[in-house]
Amino acid sequence: MTVPQQFSIAATGHDATAAIQSAIDAAAARGGGRVSLAAGEHVAGGLRLKSGVEFHLAEGALLRPIPDYEAYRDTTVGVIAEKSNRGMIVAHDADNVRITGPGRIEAGGEHFITGDDAAVGTFIPAEFRPRVVVLERCRNVAFDGFHVAGSPMWTLHLADCEDIAIRNVTIANDRRLPNTDGMVLDACRRVLIEDCEISTADDGICLKTSAGPDGKAIGTCENVMVRRSTVSSLSCALKLGTESYGDFNTIVFEDCKVVRSNRGLGLFSRDGGHMRNIRFSRIAVDCRETPDGFWGSGEALTVTVVDRRPEWRAGAVENLVVEDITGRMEGAINLVSVSEAGIHDIALRRITLAQEPGSLGTGLHYDLRPTFADLAPSADAAGRANAWTRGADGRIVGLVDYPDGMPAVYLKGVRGLSTREVAVKRPARLPEGWNATNIIEELT
Numbered sequence: 065m066t067v068p069q070q071f072s073i074a075a076t077g078h079d080a081t082a083a084i085q086s087a088i089d090a091a092a093a094r095g096g097g098r099v100s101l102a103a104g105e106h107v108a109g110g111l112r113l114k115s116g117v118e119f120h121l122a123e124g125a126l127l128r129p130i131p132d133y134e135a136y137r138d139t140t141v142g143v144i145a146e147k148s149n150r151g152m153i154v155a156h157d158a159d160n161v162r163i164t165g166p167g168r169i170e171a172g173g174e175h176f177i178t179g180d181d182a183a184v185g186t187f188i189p190a191e192f193r194p195r196v197v198v199l200e201r202c203r204n205v206a207f208d209g210f211h212v213a214g215s216p217m218w219t220l221h222l223a224d225c226e227d228i229a230i231r232n233v234t235i236a237n238d239r240r241l242p243n244t245d246g247m248v249l250d251a252c253r254r255v256l257i258e259d260c261e262i263s264t265a266d267d268g269i270c271l272k273t274s275a276g277p278d279g280k281a282i283g284t285c286e287n288v289m290v291r292r293s294t295v296s297s298l299s300c301a302l303k304l305g306t307e308s309y310g311d312f313n314t315i316v317f318e319d320c321k322v323v324r325s326n327r328g329l330g331l332f333s334r335d336g337g338h339m340r341n342i343r344f345s346r347i348a349v350d351c352r353e354t355p356d357g358f359w360g361s362g363e364a365l366t367v368t369v370v371d372r373r374p375e376w377r378a379g380a381v382e383n384l385v386v387e388d389i390t391g392r393m394e395g396a397i398n399l400v401s402v403s404e405a406g407i408h409d410i411a412l413r414r415i416t417l418a419q420e421p422g423s424l425g426t427g428l429h430y431d432l433r434p435t436f437a438d439l440a441p442s443a444d445a446a447g448r449a450n451a452w453t454r455g456a457d458g459r460i461v462g463l464v465d466y467p468d469g470m471p472a473v474y475l476k477g478v479r480g481l482s483t484r485e486v487a488v489k490r491p492a493r494l495p496e497g498w499n500a501t502n503i504i505e506e507l508t
Contacts, residue, residue: 068116069097075104079130084108091117096160101125101167110139113155113163113199121167121210131175131216133192141198143223143250143274143282146243147191151198151221158202165210165232171196173238176216184357184452186265187240193217199225207233215244219264223250223274224283230257237264239298246295250274251283251310260293265358268295268325269317270303273310273337281310281337288314294321299359300366301325302347304339305332306434308379312337318345325351327360328393331381333369333405334434338379349391353422356460357452359433361426362395364417367410369401369477372436380405387413394422396470397488398430401477409480417488419472421495428470428497433462467506469499476506 071087073080084099088111091097096116103124109132113119121127129135129152136150152171155161179188193216199205200223207230212219215237222228230247237244246262249255250272262268269290276282285304295301301322304312322328328349331339344365353362360366365386369378381401396419401407433452453461466474472488475481494500 069094071097071099073099073101073106075102075106075125077105077107079107079109081109081111085111088112088114088117088119101127109135110150111153112139113153113158113161115158116160118162118164119153120164121169123166125167127167127169129169129171131172133194136194141200142276143200143221145195145218145221146193148193148195148217150194151196152194153197155199155202157200160204161199161202162206162208163197163210164208168211168213169196170213171215173214173216173241173244177241181357185240185355186242186357187238189242195219195221197221199223201225203227205229207231209233214238217243218245218248220246221248221250222252224252226253228252228255231259233260235262235264239263239265241265245270248272249285249288250307251281251285252288253284253286255288257290258292262293263296266297266299267303268297268301269293270300271312271315272305272307273312274307275309275335284310285312286314288316290317290320292319294323296324298326298354300327300330302328302344303330303332304342305330306334308333308337308339309335310337311379312339313341315342316345317343317347320347322347322349322351325349326354326358326362327351327366328364329386330365331367331384333378333381334372336376336379339381341383343385344387344389346388349389349393351393351395353394353424353426355424356426356463360395360431361424362393362422363398364389364391364393365397366431367399367407368432369403369405369407370432370435371403372434374436378403378405380408382408384409385411385413386415387411389415389417392418392420394420395427396430397473399475399478400430400432402432403477407478410478411482412486413484415486419488419490421491425497429463429465430474431463435462466499467504469497471499471504472502474504478505
């Protein structure tokens with residue numbers, strides 16, 4: 065019988081890529097084992113995990129990845145995101161892969177900032193930035209107990225993986241650096257995320273179904289449970305989409321907290337995949353306005369269906385349950401389809417929210433981004449691809465004024481809505497730009 069191997073790597077404070085990778089390779093060759101970084105500072109470039117290997121960050125261990133995109137030229141990945149095809153720690157087609165704590169990864173995002181766009185409230189990111197962890201087509205994955213800070217781009221990205229457990233992971237990213245999503249579950253099946261804490265400028269926990277090089281979905285996203293986690297996001301805290309080439313089915317978020325966030329709960333259908341059997345239960349939200357350069361502004365719940373490419377239609381959203389939601393919002397609840405696909409069979413139950421005025425006034429319109437304008441802005445357009453584009457009138461394309469002011473709930477393209485015990489407390493004297501009608505349904 066092969067005995068699992070134990071490898072301990074002493075901290076040197078110098079580039080230890082070769083030593084760490086050699087230990088990973090040796091553990092895998094002997095049938096699996098643990099490669100542990102001891103207390104102290106470890107510096108490394110790209111690392112490739114393999115089947116049967118646990119990569120362990122011991123108490124007091126600090127992994128400091130080299131802050132240079134070229135340090136990851138040998139750890140490329142298939143799913144390109146924001147021009148990035150590289151990860152700091154990657155695995156491909158591996159079984160029984162684990163990353164455990166309680167140590168820390170200081171990912172060096174501050175080295176991938178090229179400027180400051182004060183007008184929209186964000187830093188300007190470098191053109192090429194690595195993700196921190198990317199696993200592709202892996203099975204039986206476990207992340208447990210480690211900390212990540214300062215990701216340059218997406219933090220944890222799992223693509224076309226199965227049987228995943230993520231527990232007690234903490235992520236703290238710069239709240240002004242775009243595309244620093246906390247966890248991206250991309251076409252993954254049978255996933256459990258619990259007892260995690262995330263703070264970031266972009267999406268907190270985001271489920272996607274991306275396209276591969278052939279333009280087809282890399283897979284479906286199914287049987288996902290997220291529970292007992294706290295998320296702070298300046299995009300959307302708990303989200304499905306925007307990449308939605310494949311279907312989403314049987315997704316549950318429950319017993320979570322959304323704090324200091326732009327948008328709380330969101331479904332964003334754009335690319336043809338259907339979203340079915342989704343449930344948000346027992347979630348407390350705190351949703352605040354942000355400058356227009358970020359997505360949305362203060363919405364507790366946003367569901368949008370948009371054909372962002374002329375050549376094909378978005379997928380429908382069907383059988384969504386949102387129940388036992390409490391807290392506050394400075395925007396509105398939005399369920400908007402401008403696609404023939406539509407939004408079908410929605411249940412809103414036991415929702416108790418306070419709708420309060422924000423200081424920026426950006427909650428007075430709803431957000432249909434990303435649109436085709438964001439995906440492929442014209443050469444003379446101001447803005448940043450896949451984020452925001454300013455039209456000739458100076459306004460950001462995709463931000464749309466509510467008809468006659470902001471209501472509590474705005475509906476468009478919705479068929480089959482049921483509500484029970486939905487209460488939105490609004491100011492006795494409505495601020496300028498608010499609609500006196502609580503629920504507005506715009507007929508299409």
